[in-house]
Amino acid sequence: MIRWDGTAPGGTGKRRAEAVGEVSVTVDSGRANGDVPAGWERVRVDEVGEVRLGRQRSSARQTGQQGARYLRAANITNAGLDLRDVLEMDFTAEERERYRLREGDVVLAEASGSAGQVGRAALWEGELEECCYQNTVIRFRPHALVPGYALLAFAHLRYSRQMANAARGVGIQHLGARRLSGLSIALPPWEEQGRIVGEANRRLEELDQAEAELSSAMDKVEQQRKEIVAAAATGGILPHRLKGPEGPVGREEGRRNTDSEEDDAEPSRDGWSLAKVGELGSIQLGVTRSPDRLRRGAGARKYLRSANITDGELDLGTVAEMYISAAEAARFDLRAGDVLIAEASGSPDQVGRSVVWREEIADCSYQNHIIRFRSDVIAPEYMHLVISHYRYSGMLAEVAKGVGIQHLGAGRFADLRIPVPPKLEQRAIVAEAERLLGLSRARGKAAEDSLERVRLMKQEVISAAVSGELVPQREGAETAAAMLERLGPPPKVSRGTRSRRVGQRRGSETQVKGREGATIQLVDALLKEDRAVAAEELFLLAGYDRNSPEQVELFYLELRKELESRLRAVGNSTENQLLEVIADAFE
Known part of the structure; x- marks a missing residue:
């Protein structure tokens, strides 16, 4: 202050x-x-x-x-x-x-x-x-x-x-x-400015303290949510049951659960077993997007992208379409109870986001950055809890591979070993977890609403400060x-002198030099990635050098040229928009 x-x-x-x-x-x-x-x-x-x-x-x-x-x-x-x-x-x-x-x-x-x-x-x-x-x-x-x-x-x-x-x-x-x-x-x-600053600082300090306390409360709610999920994945959520293995199924247990030499390990809980995911149901990556699919208008079908999967929920604000044949539609269909897992992400801790499909959209498929898990052996809601625990504990991040974009991979996912309780107990675990998570969400929502009110109050203080409503005016000042x-006016801004160095190039020569580091065109980078990406990520995918001002400028020149002709921004938000290839741009 x-x-x-x-x-x-x-x-x-x-x-x-x-x-x-x-x-x-x-x-x-x-x-x-x-x-x-x-x-x-x-x-x-x-x-x-x-x-x-x-x-x-x-x-x-x-x-x-x-x-x-x-x-x-x-x-x-x-x-x-x-x-x-x-x-x-x-x-x-x-x-x-x-x-x-x-x-x-x-x-x-x-x-x-x-x-x-x-x-x-x-x-x-x-x-x-x-x-x-x-x-x-x-x-x-x-x-x-x-x-x-x-x-x-x-x-x-x-x-x-x-x-x-x-x-x-x-x-x-x-x-x-x-x-x-x-x-x-x-x-x-001038004198009133000083009094305004003093009063505004006093009020903002109080609101800063309230904001810090509410943020701490929200952090505790988030930690509690993860503990509930961990207890559900290890059976500890049901107090009347026998306690399971020491500690949660986390990083160390996850490593053991991917080791094929442990296939015959005895379960440590009555009625429970350890099994590979691939033994519990079918695992299928989605359809691969390609320029040919984008060119064909007839037979367009909605499909989910990994961006549609958030933490336990679906964001269906933007659902893309592409050509999918009847045979592919049957193979890459979605049914109620399917568990969908985000197979790739630029952030390791986001790999493995999962959700249970509830037939929110009719006749919908999914692309190859999503893994579909379908099982008659394990309850989808329980599977979602286990996958979420593995992600929160960091185990999925350790399993994922890749440079820049981290991929879980269908094979590595299939080799994961998870604890499997009897079906009746699965349902009891899910019911208790949903009850506790509901209470946790209510507490989090209350803290979030209070935090939003505090932030609005801070804006009100600032608005009052710059409109003369915070402190009284003094006569004669x-x-x-x-x-x-x-x-008088502020000092004049001097621009200084610039001297061009020997060998410094201008015009098209500089542009050629700036483009050397970029390996592929923006459209090609998006088609290769097969998903919508933010401008900052596209910059890196296309091979531009963020430390080169010339390449930054060239990137945005190319982006402006491609926008609305072969590329477009998707989503309703004006902030952090994603970019994707226009499907009919190749016709």
Whole structure:
């Protein structure tokens, strides 16, 4: 939180118009107040501070001889600065002076894959002796603003989605220094800014404490849910039964359960057995998506993707279609009671997400990133509990293989050994687990609702702070217009000088050099992956180098070219959209 000592900025100014960068700023005490309280002004961001984008990172300029620490957007979180991973790159003496952070600067995340995360702001309080910042960060150096009030103003611009609406881009949303400069904020008198910051900090600290307690409660509910699932998978959920093997069926037990030499191990519980999954039912990977299937319109059939499977639930907001023959439809059909398992994921702990199919969609198939398990021996709900426990314990992550994308594989899944109780006990376990999980969900929902109310209350405090409703105004105080008259405009943003290095190429030569690392076209990468992916993942799948600014630019140029012709964004959300190939783009 910001501490303010009530000292007004020094210096005197005079009424004048002066160019700030490329923006002409006129300070006029007679301007209309509009929707702001008496004595306030509505101003552009660049009228009350210096706005500067950071230095672009370039691997070609990395010599290690002029290294300096720098902030990235990743260092700016919703909770403030995270300085556990601060990188270094070369800055010349001139660049160090231009991009050095000073105490009281406000740093903002210039870009994000989520529009709602663009503009995350934090106050720099000199945490590191010398630190600069990259071009994924915008530095705002207050001139006519108390730093703490600048934070409140930027938070309001973000929560009201003005920053999100100003951001531009496909996949990655960019705010840009110029667009930030053009946003307007309400400017109170200097003395009132300090009182606003003090009162806002007091209230926000109380809400921060409530938020931390509710978040801790939600973590405990989540841990309780995993313990219920573990107890269900090991039989401990039924207290009247004999206790089973020591400890849960987790990492160590999972390793034993994949060892073929243990096939004849005696079960340690009356009526229970250990069996390979492949011995308990049929295991079938889904149909493989291909360009030929996308070209053919007739015979299109809905199918599930791994993205449709969440943690124990189905997300059917977007269900894709492709050509599937009658014979394939019969082979890759879905019936009530089938257990569906996400076979692959870019995140190891997401491999093995499972759900029980309840015939939510008629005549539906599934693609080859899903494993279908069908059995008359084991209850589907019990199987789902066991698979979930194996995933929570990390055992499925250890079994999965792959580089980048982790695959469970039908064969490895079939070799897993699981505890199998009698059918009557399976049903009793499922019933008790569902009862306890229902209670746990209710507690979690109550905590989640309370947490949402606290977050809304924080936004209300911020809104009140920037609209003059948080503290009373004082008669006779210097007005914002008089303050601007006295201070004058912020210092002009200097662009510095650039010299082209010997051998540096321009135009198409640079583009050719930037494309060298990319191995396949975006459409080919998506077809090969056979699923919808986020822009960030597509960037890596196509072989681009995230450390090369040139390749980042080339990626988005190619993406813009392909969008709406051969690629499209799927889903209703404007944030974190997935990209997929347009089925009829090949006709």
